[in-house]
Amino acid sequence: MIGESMIEFILAGAIFLFSINTHKNIVNPVSIFSGIWLIILFVYQTTIIQSSPISDKSHLILAIGIASFAVGSLFAEIVMQHKQGSRNGGGGESVLEKDGFNYRIIFWLCIVSVLCLLPDAWNSIIRVFSGDTFQEIRANHSSGNSVLTNQLVLVVLNYVINPFCVLVVPICAIDFISGKKTKWLFCFMIIITFLETFVSGGRIQLVYVPLHFLIVFFYDRGKLYISRRTRRRIFLGIAVTFIVVNAITSSRGSNWEKETIGLYVSGGIPLMDHYVSSFNSEYTFGAAALSGYLRTIFSLLENVGFVYPRFLTRIQQLLDVEEVVYIGSLQMNAFVTLFYYFFIDGGLWGFIWHVN
Numbered sequence: 001m002i003g004e005s006m007i008e009f010i011l012a013g014a015i016f017l018f019s020i021n022t023h024k025n026i027v028n029p030v031s032i033f034s035g036i037w038l039i040i041l042f043v044y045q046t047t048i049i050q051s052s053p054i055s056d057k058s059h060l061i062l063a064i065g066i067a068s069f070a071v072g073s074l075f076a077e078i079v080m081q082h083k084q085g086s087r088n089g090g091g092g093e094s095v096l097e098k099d100g101f102n103y104r105i106i107f108w109l110c111i112v113s114v115l116c117l118l119p120d121a122w123n124s125i126i127r128v129f130s131g132d133t134f135q136e137i138r139a140n141h142s143s144g145n146s147v148l149t150n151q152l153v154l155v156v157l158n159y160v161i162n163p164f165c166v167l168v169v170p171i172c173a174i175d176f177i178s179g180k181k182t183k184w185l186f187c188f189m190i191i192i193t194f195l196e197t198f199v200s201g202g203r204i205q206l207v208y209v210p211l212h213f214l215i216v217f218f219y220d221r222g223k224l225y226i227s228r229r230t231r232r233r234i235f236l237g238i239a240v241t242f243i244v245v246n247a248i249t250s251s252r253g254s255n256w257e258k259e260t261i262g263l264y265v266s267g268g269i270p271l272m273d274h275y276v277s278s279f280n281s282e283y284t285f286g287a288a289a290l291s292g293y294l295r296t297i298f299s300l301l302e303n304v305g306f307v308y309p310r311f312l313t314r315i316q317q318l319l320d321v322e323e324v325v326y327i328g329s330l331q332m333n334a335f336v337t338l339f340y341y342f343f344i345d346g347g348l349w350g351f352i353w354h355v356n
Contacts, residue, residue, distance in 0.1 A: 011066055012037045013034075016038055033069050039265065044270075055276070106185065113192050114191060116161045117196060121196075124140075124199060124201070169209055172188075176213070176216075210237070263332055267332045272337045275321060275340055279344065288319060298312060
């Protein structure tokens with residue numbers, strides 16, 4: 001039963017159905033976005049809302065954010081259709097028919113990624129076999145500890161390798177399903193994901209693998225044939241992923257009870273509410289959304305003698321959501337939903353502008 005205050009759930013459902021009817025398929029930005037929020041809001045309503053209710057302001061933020069994304073996407077589609085005109089008449093092109101990958105650059109980035117991740121991953125593996133848990137590995141990583149000390153390597157790791165490690169999974173999924181099916185890329189993706197898991201003590205990178213493959217599969221499902229052998233491999237890969245995620249979850253002191261599942265899926269809602277309700281600072285007027293670019297520029301300048309701006313230090317304090325917060329009887333941090341960052345840029349009007 002949906003609570004009376006869950007207007008955003010009804011709104012997300014209406015947008016989801018309207019988008020499917022308009023696009024005649026589920027694979028489009030609005031359907032995916034509103035569909036994800038339907039799941040998040042439903043799980044929240046059925047698992048943790050009693051122990052972690054949110055304020056009216058947070059309900060409003062969710063509703064406006066979901067609606068604004070739909071409106072912004074509609075305008076973007078109209079603009080794109082106007083620009084492309086008759087040139088888009090063929091349609092149905094796969095991703096790689098439009099843009100190819102530079103496999104040579106990807107290959108060398110994979111090599112460098114493995115070399116940069118291996119020292120910390122090997123250190124974590126030794127710690128695990130010595131009796132440490134993934135909870136301790138996670139805490140060590142969150143504290144910024146690393147066996148790497150060379151400043152040049154750390155710069156490459158932070159500004160090149162870490163972003164690439166996020167991209168390598170969707171790149172591999174596109175290549176495997178719609179492209180050349182490059183075996184070395186698939187192997188490197190598995191190795192990098194494995195190393196990242198031990199470096200961070202996290203699980204999200206393991207979840208990203210089947211998620212990205214499923215998204216690309218649905219995108220190109222009309223032109224794709226999967227053999228029985230490949231289907232068995234996919235099923236085996238998903239099963240192994242679940243087993244590994246479950247083992248890491250147990251090692252981090254968690255289990256798959258109803259409240260825990262609700263926290264993993266929907267805990268970002270009450271966590272966002274915690275920070276929104278306690279927000280008493282001046283808005284950042286777009287600097288929060290641009291902080292990644294600004295921090296990159298000024299941190300590089302800092303290495304050659306420039307003073308790091310004070311306003312960026314203040315913004316970083318607002319962006320730092322690593323403090324552990326109790327959601328019901330469980331602890332959570334970090335996942336405050338994207339709407340929190342839009343909110344601190346300019347309140348309700350600020351994130352309407354961002355989402356559009």
